[in-house]
Amino acid sequence: MVWTGLTALLSHWRRRPVQLAMLLLGLSLATALWSGVQAINGEARASYDRAAAILGQDRLAQLVREDGARMDQQEFVRLRRAGWLVSPVIEGEMRFGDVRLRVLGIDPLTLPPQAQQVDIAAGDQLLPFITAPGVLYAAPETAARLTEQATPPVRVAEGLPPGTVLTDIGQAQVLLRAKDKISRLLLWPDQPIGRAPLEVTAPGLTLREPSETGDLARLTDSFHLNLTAFGFLAFAVGLFIVHSAIGLAFEQRRQVFRTLRALGLPARVLVLLLIAELLTFALLAGLVGVALGYVVASALLPDVAATLRGLYGADVPGTLSIRPAVWAAGLAIAVIGTLVAAAQSLWRLWHLPLLAAAQPRAWARASERALRAQGVAAMVLLLTAAGIAHFGSGLEAGFALLAALLLGAALALPLVLTGILHLGGRLARGPLAEWFWADTRQQLPGLSLALMALLLALAANVGVSTMVSSFRLTFTGWLDQRLASELYVTARTEAEATAIRDWLAQRSEAVLPIWSIEGRVAGQPAAIYGVADHATYRDNWPILSAVPEVWDRIATGDGALINEQLARRQELGLGDQITLPGGWRASIVGVYADYGNPIGQVIIGIDTLVQHYPDVSRLRYAIRIAPGKAESLAAGLRTEFGLPAQNVIDQAGIKAFSLKVFERTFNVTAVLNVLTLGVAGLAMFASVMTLSGMRLPQLAPVWAMGLTRRHLAWLELSRGLLLAALTMLAAVPVGIALAFVLLAVVNVEAFGWRLPMHLFPGDWARLAALALLAAGLAAAVPAWRLARLSPSDLLKVFAHER
Amino acid sequence: MLLRLHQIDKFYPTGEGPLHVLNGIDLSLEAGKSLALTGESGSGKSTLLHLVAGLDSPDAGEIHLGGTNIVGLNDTALAALRRGTIGLVFQQFNLIPSLDVAANLAFQARLAGRPDPAWLKVLAKRLGLSQVLTRYPEQLSAGQQQRVAIGRTLAARPRLVLADEPTGNLDEATGDAVLDLMLSLVAETGAALLMVTHSNRLANRLNARVHLHAGRLV
Known part of the structure; x- marks a missing residue:
């Protein structure tokens, strides 16, 4: 029974390979962009963790001066004499030729075991380490950068963060020109009882507890949150395709579901079979998506690394390592995304009345009540956004504001478009124009998901490009000053x-x-x-x-x-x-x-x-x-x-x-922007393609009444362009609002500066042209097929063979 | 003679070779007359109707409409013919779901460039649609939908009305009422009517009838 049912269900995809390809492609792309961002974040965070863990900083307490300045070496001597088990460290930045590195100087003889990054005491390595000219230990990629520079002998040590060299404290003091100075003192975990209190022995010093995250991780959190938000936006846009494809496939198979139920397949088994089918697709697309994500991440990582170095002084390797966690997370997000996208369809199937008449495209026909509910939800979200803008503060509030704004705007779009199309219909003169507007309005429910995805992508583009261009203009002026x-x-x-x-x-x-x-x-x-x-x-x-x-x-x-x-x-x-x-x-x-x-x-x-x-x-x-x-x-x-x-x-x-560094900083967002727009274009293409097969019953009568197929094809193409143009118009104010939030809230929290906003209508015009091109391409294939459709296919509408 | 078909042949390609759907059909219809085309399912009735409407083209033969052989006309000319000369009534109504009843009724007349509000008003009243002009097709009963389809066709005052099982989707009582209306209105406009039906009872109500069997007139 199960196998027979599954065969019947899967036969749908054999007959509709394009639909299957769209579903898999949508899911793969959504997963790819998400996984790509996660892979980048994972690589960077692993690098911060290495930096945070260096010399056991994540486990050992330290003594530092309150003002962060270096202390005199005498402090170390005083504390040791008073019974404190401490070990001195000096650190600073210096340039070897054109390579700038962080130099860490340690005392191998007093270093706590938890802080031993390199086994210096092993074999005959100690003597050359503590005597001139000393030895520099560095990670392989850092050592490679130093091959052409005049430095003390360099040895490779795995586990050191990139951009850091480890050497004896005496050598480091010479290199950093800080004679008899130290940056901090590492505390052994077990200290002798009865030692003199700190405030007596070294009153200028303060105890700093071990930190698992480190300054870098905290400092760059907002940057990674930015990337994650973008990855999630791209993922959400991809899910629109998946939702659309799954919904359509469920609706097209409604008769099959009913027949299977009528023939004795229990509803529970049917739903489980469909879930199994979806999970198989999710895992397949997830695997492809994560692999694609690594390609995206590999391409973007050098720019991200340059950005992190430029903005935060954080050293992240420019190459990617394969992390099982990223694969697992990628597959999980693909599965969760698929189930979320399919939830509504599965719910409907569970409640499908066995004898109810088939309602083709019921999935796409948003009733007036549903549209009203969507309008109310949009209003609530937009009001929430306004509330957060007024009362909220902090980066989390900024992102909550962005999410409420974008989701509210996307939900409001069908309502806005319906209003505009109503108005167009009222102003139209002539039967064809009236039909065009009315028919476009009728197509809206089927296309609204794709249009919402397009709105999100376009608004993100307008918003981010406004932010970047405003930044560039301000930055250029600032450089001149x-x-x-x-x-x-x-x-x-x-x-x-x-x-x-x-x-x-x-x-x-x-x-x-x-x-x-x-x-x-x-x-x-x-x-x-x-x-x-x-x-x-x-x-x-x-x-x-x-x-x-x-x-x-x-x-x-x-x-x-x-x-x-x-x-x-x-x-x-x-x-x-x-x-x-x-x-x-x-x-x-x-x-x-x-x-x-x-x-x-x-x-x-x-x-x-x-x-x-x-x-x-x-x-x-x-x-x-x-x-x-x-x-x-x-x-x-x-x-x-x-x-x-x-x-x-x-x-x-x-x-x-400086400008080169600046441009590189925003390369990543630009690439993610373009990819998101590409995914939205694909969502549009998928929707138009799948709807085109269901359009014939609506188009054939008009053809029969005296319109040529070519004329109808042009009208179909114009419809796609009109909807894209209206969506672009709606995206501009949403994008400007997005730019304002990015400039006034997110940037201030993430980078610590606020920039004036400038508007760039020329950029919008270029984006509009791109959106129209994407929509035109998406609508061109079905339109071309319609123009070349044989009359016999149109006649089938009247011959009841469909 | 408004319509004359001469030696019409039509083949459909199938996996087992071409299927001869229409075989040497000769037929004529005068203006203002009505003709019923009967036959079993698959006998070629609808195909013949589609050829006359210029929706499809024959593989051989001539179709003269108002003195013009429409076989070989290009897409644009055929579309113009359907707009200006022919009116089609389908079994499945094929109304435009996105337009309300009033717009559906006026649609073809306006498309043909012959809008006539007074005539539309008469039609709506005669067809019992005056109260539902602002509704959409999905809000109408099947009988009402077919009346809208008939009204839409006649509003353009076509010279030839082609009806494909116009009451096939209606129960007998509703079907009879709709047919009565259609016949009287067609007669009033002076149009010719070619109606496909498999019902002898309905066919007998027209001026003449021909029977199609396996692609031939018998």
């Missing part, structure tokens, strides 16, 4: 820096120091820069808000400027006091835009910087000179001091590089 100097030079040593300053004194209009130290401000990692009192800053710096005479206050050492992300993250404003590394305090006198910087930044006067941090590195300078003379001056600098090319960079070079 921020990079006002004509040349930027980096000396290799302090002595060379002094010589360069002297040499430039007679050859340039101004030499502006770019000196900085790193530390923690308001609990966040931050860089503190000193600036000279010069018109370059007064005239150009991208100040967002400031007290009067702000630059005078900076010059006199009476205040500090902070960047927007530090202000927003720590809710700091003008007049607030901040504690800077070393424990001194400054008043905030201004906030400035600092796009693309992952960490907080503070600007103080150069004299104040030198006064508080006399050891500050004095290697980098901005040079002001007439633009026409910049190139020859750069050449002169390289010749005179033998500086490598990357140590003398002109303004245009930095701008070009």
Whole structure:
């Protein structure tokens, strides 16, 4: 019985291979985009976990200075003498040629076993490690990047995060130019009883509990949430195809279901057979989808890695590893998605009256009551979105707002289109035009799912492109302000820096120091820069808000400027006091835009910087000179001091590089956008194709009354284009609202800066052309088939052979 | 002579070779007259009707309508013929579901460029549709739907009405009432009527009848 029933059910797909292909393709694509994003996120998170776990940070408590600055090595000595089991670590960033790396210095003799990343004590490895020139341990890909650079001997160690090298603390202090300094002290888990209290032995230090997530994971959470949201949107759009294909297949087989039931197949068995059929499809499509997802992820990962490095300083490998969790999650989401998409059809089947007359396309015919219910749901969602916009805060609220807005808009679309088509019908003159509008309205329920998917994709495109273009415009203007100097030079040593300053004194209009130290401000990692009192800053710096005479206050050492992300993250404003590394305090006198910087930044006067941090590195300078003379001056600098090319960079070079980084940052969203639009186009194609087979009974009478097939085909094509155009029109305001939420809520939470919104009608026109092309292509195939349909096929409508 | 068929042959391809559906059919019908075409299922009645309507083309023979041989006319010309000269009534009504009754009634007349609101009003009244003009086809009974289909055809005042089992989907009483209406209205418009039916009782009510058996007139 089961086998016979299954054969009857499956025979449907044998007769309709295109429908089966659409179902599998929709599910595969939906799973692919979801899995691709998950694979990327998984790779990045694994990398953060490796970084968080380095030196047992996820398991060992540490002692640090409250202001995040490095401590004196004497603290270590004092604590050991007082009975504390601690081990010193120094860390910092440095450049080996053109490779920038995080250097970790450890003391192998006092390191707790939980922090032992590399077995240095094994064999004869200890001696070369602790004696000059030392040894650098690095992950294989990092070691490969160092092959061309002048470094101490490099050894490969699995398990180290990319972009990090591990070396002896003494060597690290030399490399980082931090003699007798350490960044933190690792605490052994078991400490002797009776040791002196911390506040007595080292009052300037504070205990930091082990963290399983690490700064990077927290900092990048919003970025990954962004990606996940996009992946989910693409998945939801794909599910529209699946829902549509399953619903159609169920409706087409309604007579078969009834017959099987009448012949004695229990409803429960029938439903179970259909669930088994769906699960088989889901697993098949899921496997293909996850494999495709890996292809998508492999293509996108290098850009994501570059983005994470650029925005957050996070090192993620550019290659993908196969993770069983991603496969399992991909298959699970395919199965869950299929069951969700099929739930309504299965429910209807369960309640199918055995003797009820067949109602072809009942699945697609939204009754007025259903449409009204949909309208109410849309209204509730849109009001919820408005409520969240007014009262909500935080990234979660931002995404809830986006979800309510998009879903509400999608649900409202059929209602809006029905209204417009009603209006069109009222304004139409002539029987054909009236029929066209009325018939289009009648097609709406069957096409509404695909149109809703198209709306989501188009709105996402309008929203994201508005956000990116607004960002680009603001960013370009900001670069012009921020990079006002004509040349930027980096000396290799302090002595060379002094010589360069002297040499430039007679050859340039101004030499502006770019000196900085790193530390923690308001609990966040931050860089503190000193600036000279010069018109370059007064005239150009991208100040967002400031007290009067702000630059005078900076010059006199009476205040500090902070960047927007530090202000927003720590809710700091003008007049607030901040504690800077070393424990001194400054008043905030201004906030400035600092796009693309992952960490907080503070600007103080150069004299104040030198006064508080006399050891500050004095290697980098901005040079002001007439633009026409910049190139020859750069050449002169390289010749005179033998500086490598990357140590003398002109303004245009930095701008070009910054813009390249910027474009790369949004490559991922652009690609996901295009893929989502492609999936929506496919949803449209699937719906139009499947509906076209059911259109003949509606078209044949009109043909019989005197319209040619070609004329009807044109009308069918026009119908597709009209609906796509109306959907695009509806997508523009939704997209603008989406852009506003992205700019005003999500970006502020995710990156820490708010941007002004600019509108780009030209982009919308291009997108509209693309949408019309996709809709035209989707409608062209059925229209072409209609134009070439033989009269005998149309006559079957009247001969009752259908 | 409004309609004249001469030596019409029609084949349908099948897996076992071509099937000779119509074989040397000769037939004529004068303006204002009615002719019943009877025969068993599969005898070729509907095929013959479709050929006359220009919905399909014969493999051999000529079909003269108003003095013009319509065989060989292109798609556009045939479409114009169906719009202006012919009216079709189907067994399954084939109303346009997206238009209300009033729009369905007026549709073909407007398509033919001959809208006549006064005549439409008369038709609606005679067909008992005045009260349901704003309803949609799915909201009507089968008898009402067929009356709309007849009204739609006659509203355009075609010279030739082709009806394919127009009462086949109706019960006997409703069918008789609908046929009465159709015959009287066709007579009033002066159109000729060619009606396919398998009912001798209905066929006898027309001016003449021919019987089709295995593709031949007998």
